[in-house]
Amino acid sequence: xxxxxxxxxxxxxxxxxxxxxxxxxxxxxxxxxxxxxxxxxxxxxxxxxxxxxxxxxxxxxxxxxxxxxxxxxxxxxxxxxxxxxxxxxxxxxxxxxxxxxxxxxxxxxxxxxxxxxxxxxxxxxxxxxxxxxxxxxxxxxxxxxxxxxxxxxxxxxxxxxxxxxxxxxxxxxxxxxxxxxxxxxxxxxxxxxxxxxxxxxxxxxxxxxxxxxxxxxxxxxxxxxxxxxxxxxxxxxxxxxxxxxxxxxxxxxxxxxxxxxxxxxxxxxxxxxxxxxxxxxxxxxxxxxxxxxxxxxxxxxxxxxxxxxxxxxxxxxxxxxxxxxxxxxxxxxxxxxxx
Ligand SMILES: [Zn+2]
Numbered sequence: 001x002x003x004x005x006x007x008x009x010x011x012x013x014x015x016x017x018x019x020x021x022x023x024x025x026x027x028x029x030x031x032x033x034x035x036x037x038x039x040x041x042x043x044x045x046x047x048x049x050x051x052x053x054x055x056x057x058x059x060x061x062x063x064x065x066x067x068x069x070x071x072x073x074x075x076x077x078x079x080x081x082x083x084x085x086x087x088x089x090x091x092x093x094x095x096x097x098x099x100x101x102x103x104x105x106x107x108x109x110x111x112x113x114x115x116x117x118x119x120x121x122x123x124x125x126x127x128x129x130x131x132x133x134x135x136x137x138x139x140x141x142x143x144x145x146x147x148x149x150x151x152x153x154x155x156x157x158x159x160x161x162x163x164x165x166x167x168x169x170x171x172x173x174x175x176x177x178x179x180x181x182x183x184x185x186x187x188x189x190x191x192x193x194x195x196x197x198x199x200x201x202x203x204x205x206x207x208x209x210x211x212x213x214x215x216x217x218x219x220x221x222x223x224x225x226x227x228x229x230x231x232x233x234x235x236x237x238x239x240x241x242x243x244x245x246x247x248x249x250x251x252x253x254x255x256x257x258x259x260x261x262x263x264x265x266x267x268x269x270x271x272x273x274x275x276x277x278x279x280x281x282x283x284x285x286x287x288x289x290x291x292x293x294x295x296x297x298x299x300x301x302x303x304x305x306x307x308x309x310x311x312x313x314x315x316x317x318x319x320x321x322x323x324x325x326x327x328x329x330x331x332x333x334x335x336x337x338x339x
Contacts, residue, residue, distance in 0.1 A: 002014075002022050004022075004024035004026065004027060004029055004193075004196075005029070005031065005146075005147055005148055005187075005197070006024065006027050006029045006147075006189075006192075006193035006194070006196040006197040006200070007024060007026050007027040007029070007192070007193065007196035007197075007200075008196075008200070009024050009025070009026040009027065011024070011025050011026060012024045012025075013025065014033065018179045018181075019032065019179070019181070020032065020033040021033055024193065026192075027190060027192040027193040027196050028171075028190035028192055028193055029187070029188065029189060029190060029192075029193030029196075030171075030187075030188040031186060031187045031188070032185075032186050032187075043105050043106045043143075046106040046107065046108075047106055047107040047108055048108070050084040050085055050087060050108070052215060056215055056216065057087065059213055060213055060214055060215065061087070061088055061091055063212050063213045064088060064138065064167075064212075065091060065092070065095070067165060067223060067225065068092060068134075068136065068165065069095060069096075071134055071163055071165070071225070072092070072095065072096040072098060072134070073096075073098075073133070074096060074097045074098070075097065075098070075099075076096070076098045076099070076133040076134055077098075077099050077101070077130065077131065077132045077133050077134075077159075078092065078098050078099065078100045078101065078132065078133065078134045078135075078136065079101045079102070079103065079132040079134075079135045079136070079157060080100070080101070080102045080103070080116075080135075080136040080137070080138075081103045081124060081135065081136065081137040081140050081154065082103065082104060082137060082138065082139070082140035083102025083103060083104050083108075083112050083116065083119065084104060084106075084108045084112065085108045085111040085112055085115070086102055086104075086108075086111060086112030086113075086114070086115035086116045086119070087115070088138070089102055089112070089115060089116045090115040090116070093115075093116070093117075099117050099118075100116050100117050101116060101117055101118040101119070101120065101132075102116045102118070102119045102120070103119070103120045103122075103124060103127070104119060104120075104121065105121065105122070105123065109121040123153075124150065124153040124154060124157065125149075125153050127153075127157055129156050129157055130157065131158070131159035131160075131162070132157050132158050132159060132162055133158075133159055133161075133162045133163070134158075134162060134163050134164075134165065135154055135157060135158050135162070135163075135164045135165070136164075136165050137154065137164070137165070137166050137167070138167045138214075139167060139168065139169070139214055139218075139221070141166060141168050141187065141189075142168045142169055142184075142185045142186060142187045142188070142189065143184050143185065143186065144186065144187075145186055147187055147197060148197070148200065148201070151197060151198070151201040151203075152201055154166075154201075155201050155202060155203060155228065158228060160228055161227070161228075162227065162228070163206070163225055163226065163227050164203065164224075164225070164226050164227070165223065165224070165225050166194070166198070166223070166224050166226070167212060167214075167221050167222065167223045167224075168187070168189045168194065168221065168222055169185065169188070169189070169214070169218050169220070169221055169222070170189065170190070170191075170210050170211075170220040170221055170222045171188050171189070171190060171220075172188060173214065173217065173218035173219075173220055173221065174217065174218065174219060174220055175220050189222055190222075191208055191210065191222060194208070194222050194224055195208060195224070198224060198226045199229075202228060202229050203226035203227065203228060203229055204226060204227055204228070204229035204230070205224055205225075205226050206225045206226060206227055207223075207224070207225045208222065208223070208224045208225075209222070209223050210222050210223075236266075236267060236270075239267060239335070240267060240270055240271075242335050242336075243271065243308075243335055246330050246334060246335060247306055247308060247330055249272065249306075250272040250273070250274050250305060251271075251272065251273065251274065251305055251306045251307060251308050251330075252273070252274050252275050252276075252277055252297075252302055252305050252306070252307045252308070253273055253275075253276050253277065253307075253308050253309075253310045254277045254278070254279075254297065254307050254308070254309050254310060254318055254322070255277075255278060255309050255310035255311030255314055255315075255318055256276050256277070256278045256283060256286070256288060256294050256310055257278075257310070257311050257314075259310060259311050259312050259313070259332055260276075260310035260311065263310075263332055263335075263336065264308075264310055264332075265288065265289070268288075268289060268292070269289075274302070274305055275295050275302065276288055276292055276293070276294050276295065276310075277294070277295055277296065277297045277302075277307075278294045278295075278296075279296075279297065279318075279321065284296055297322075299324075299325055302325075302327075304327060305327060306327055306328035306329070306330065307322060307325075307327055307328070307329050307330070308330050308331075308332070308335075309329060309330070309331050309332065310332065311332070312331070312332050312333060315331045315332075315333070
């Protein structure tokens, strides 16, 4: 019995047609048999991997840049796995002031070296973990037999706050074709199998879309942007950091309803909160935790203390009520909104 390399289901079944392969009934992943580490194709002697008519290439690059451009920040360290001749990297470099490294194990590495800042001519497992801000891998993963091990290596190379953009053919790469006879393609992904594989590698999927253009033969690709997943304690620390950056000292929480319970109550013990305040008379005295109950706002007692408004919906109304108090107001949206 073979476990699915993406979702680890042990219900995978073997098929002889159209070529020997395994299929996972849970995530829909299919992969060729035998699983051939020894029979892998020798890419070292290949070249001209990206030689297609220019208009196909430009269409592919336009599609890719639409996702990559918003992820770029000046000074970013970028690594493209399978950079071929470095043509896409050159377009990214023309767009933003970034350090662009490529990894290419075919002979195309020589051409890429003239276009990119650095080119590694070795497998990802041999690279030092330099903390790349963005790792790109377009149509690479489906060529690799041990996708779990490879993705683990890619994850190792990315900075804790970095991102990976991974693109593979969607199943056979064309909506009207069920099987892909391309001998280099060892894995046929689905949206579910790619997501499961990313999750297994400790990555959290930020976006996942299909229909991306690779070529007329492979016009349907899956593209995922993922980041190293945060553990529960790491999420709490990030949240506390955000609150502390906006409210460095003691403060009051005003608005003790559903948003407060969802967003602030789980971390209340770690916040320098002086009082929990609400304007609803029916809520006054309500016990929020062992040590705390809801109070009324007392301008004299709370003079000068900043206020975190604990309700998204009533933020404007609460701010209006506190206008005369002339204190610093921070909303949950200021804290929770991601850049
Ligand atoms: Zn599966």
